[in-house]
Amino acid sequence: MFKLSANQNLAGPNPDPPPAKGTSKPSTRSRTPLLATVVGVASGILGLCSWKLKDTASDGSSSLPPHLCRCFSLSEIKAATQNFSQTFIVGVGGFGHVYKGHVDGGVAPVAIKRLKPESSQGAREFKTEIELLSQLRHRHLVSLIGYCTDKNEMILVYDYMARGTLADHLYHTDNPPLSWGQQLQICIGAREGCATFTAMPRALSSISTNILLDEKWVAKVSDFGLSKVCTTTMSKIHISTTVKGSFGYLDPEYYRRQQLTVKSDVYSFGVVLCEVLCARPAVVHAAEKRQMNLAEWTKSCHRDGELDQIIDPNMKGEIETDCLNKFVEIAMSCISDSGIERPSMDDVVRGLVFALQLHQNYGERNDDEAFASVPGCAMNESVQCISETIFSEINDPNGR
Numbered sequence: 001m002f003k004l005s006a007n008q009n010l011a012g013p014n015p016d017p018p019p020a021k022g023t024s025k026p027s028t029r030s031r032t033p034l035l036a037t038v039v040g041v042a043s044g045i046l047g048l049c050s051w052k053l054k055d056t057a058s059d060g061s062s063s064l065p066p067h068l069c070r071c072f073s074l075s076e077i078k079a080a081t082q083n084f085s086q087t088f089i090v091g092v093g094g095f096g097h098v099y100k101g102h103v104d105g106g107v108a109p110v111a112i113k114r115l116k117p118e119s120s121q122g123a124r125e126f127k128t129e130i131e132l133l134s135q136l137r138h139r140h141l142v143s144l145i146g147y148c149t150d151k152n153e154m155i156l157v158y159d160y161m162a163r164g165t166l167a168d169h170l171y172h173t174d175n176p177p178l179s180w181g182q183q184l185q186i187c188i189g190a191r192e193g194c195a196t197f198t199a200m201p202r203a204l205s206s207i208s209t210n211i212l213l214d215e216k217w218v219a220k221v222s223d224f225g226l227s228k229v230c231t232t233t234m235s236k237i238h239i240s241t242t243v244k245g246s247f248g249y250l251d252p253e254y255y256r257r258q259q260l261t262v263k264s265d266v267y268s269f270g271v272v273l274c275e276v277l278c279a280r281p282a283v284v285h286a287a288e289k290r291q292m293n294l295a296e297w298t299k300s301c302h303r304d305g306e307l308d309q310i311i312d313p314n315m316k317g318e319i320e321t322d323c324l325n326k327f328v329e330i331a332m333s334c335i336s337d338s339g340i341e342r343p344s345m346d347d348v349v350r351g352l353v354f355a356l357q358l359h360q361n362y363g364e365r366n367d368d369e370a371f372a373s374v375p376g377c378a379m380n381e382s383v384q385c386i387s388e389t390i391f392s393e394i395n396d397p398n399g400r
C-alpha cells in the first residue's frame with residue numbers, strides 16, 4: 001500500500017523556531033463573501049465554533065488561534081520531508097503530492113500535502129480546508145495539525161493514516177482482504193465522519209479514496225474543504241460551484257437539478273457500500289457498458305436477483321444471509337434514483353450497526369483485530385459499545 005517504511009528520525013532538530021503564538025500576518029484583504037458564507041454555515045448550522053474567523057491575510061493564511069491549528073515554517077516542512085524528497089511521497093491526488101514525515105522530532109508520523117501550483121484545487125479550497133477542519137475534532141475525521149504558507153506555498157499537515165485508504169484494501173491491491181466485521185466497522189466509522197458535515201453536503205467526501213484507515217483500522221474521512229464549498233439559499237443548502245467530476249459517485253438528481261443536497265451525500269455513501277460489497281471501483285471504464293457504473297450495475301443485478309454474482313468472492317460464505325440482506329437493503333436504498341427515497345444519515349448508521357449486530361450474532365470469531373479497534377471494549381461487548389458511542393454521537397454530532 002505504502003512505498004515507505006517509517007523513518008523515525010526524519011525531522012531532526014528544527015532549523016527554525018516555531019512561530020510565536022498569535023503572530024499571523026496582518027490582514028490586507030477581506031475574505032470573499034462565498035468563504036464567509038461557508039464559515040457561517042459551518043459555525044451557524046453546525047454550531048461548531050464559538051471562535052470567529054478573523055480576516056484572511058493577503059498570502060492566503062488566516063489568523064487561526066495556534067491551539068486550533070499550527071502554522072509551520074517552510075524550513076520545518078522541508079526538514080520533515082528531506083526537502084520534499086521523492087522517497088517520502090506516499091500518495092498523489094488532485095491536490096498534489098502527499099509526503100510522510102515527522103515534525104518536532106516526534107515519533108508519530110504526519111502526512112504533508114503540498115498543493116502544486118497548477119492544481120485544479122486552489123487557494124480558496126486550501127483556506128476552506130484549514131478554516132473548517134481546524135475547528136473540528138472527531139474520532140472519524142482525519143485531524144488537521146497545521147499548515148504552511150511561507151513563500152506562497154500551500155501545504156497542509158495531517159495525522160498520518162498508516163493503513164492507507166479503504167480503496168487500498170478493496171481492489172487493485174496485494175493487501176489481504178478485510179474481514180466482513182472490519183468492513184462493517186469501517187463503513188460505520190466513515191458514515192460517522194461524513195455525518196459531521198450533515199448540514200454541508202460535500203460532493204466528494206463519501207468516496208473510498210477519501211476514507212482513510214489509521215493504525216487500529218479506525219476509519220477517518222479526509223478532504224472536506226478541498227472538495228467543494230457550499231452556499232445557502234433561503235431554506236436549502238446546496239453546492240452552487242461547478243462540481244468536480246467524480247463520475248460514479250455523483251447523485252443522478254444533480255444532473256437534473258444542478259444542486260447537491262444531504263441526500264446526494266447519502267447516494268455517494270451508497271456507492272461506497274457497493275464498492276465494499278463487490279470489491280471493485282465505482283467506475284470501470286474498461287468494462288462492458290452495463291457494468292461500467294457500479295451503482296447502476298448493482299441496482300440492475302439486485303432487480304434481476306443476480307446480486308450473488310457480483311458480491312466479492314472473498315466474502316461469500318463469510319456473511320450470514322440476514323446480515324447480507326440488511327447491508328444490501330441499506331446500500332440499495334442509499335442509491336435510490338430519487339433523493340426522497342434515500343434514508344437519512346442517522347438511519348444509515350443505525351442500519352449498519354444492526355447489520356454488525358447480526359454479523360456478531362452469526363458467531364464469527366475470527367475478527368479479533370476488528371473488534372479490538374474499539375477502545376476499552378471486550379469483544380463480546382463491542383457491538384453494544386459501538387451502538388452506544390454512535391448514538392451518543394448522533395445526539396452530539398460534534399463527537400465531543
Ligand SMILES: Nc1ncnc2c1ncn2[C@@H]1O[C@H](COP(=O)(O)OP(=O)(O)OP(=O)(O)O)[C@@H](O)[C@H]1O
Pocket residue numbers: 090091092093094095096097098111113142158159160161162164165204209210212222223226
Ligand atoms: N492523512 C494521510 N495519511 C496517509 N496517507 C494519506 C493521507 N492523506 C492522503 N494520503 C495518501 O495520499 C493519497 C492522495 O491523497 P489526496 O487526498 O491528496 O488525494 P485524493 O483524495 O486521492 O484525490 P483528490 O485530491 O483529487 O480528491 C491518498 O490516496 C493516500 O494514499
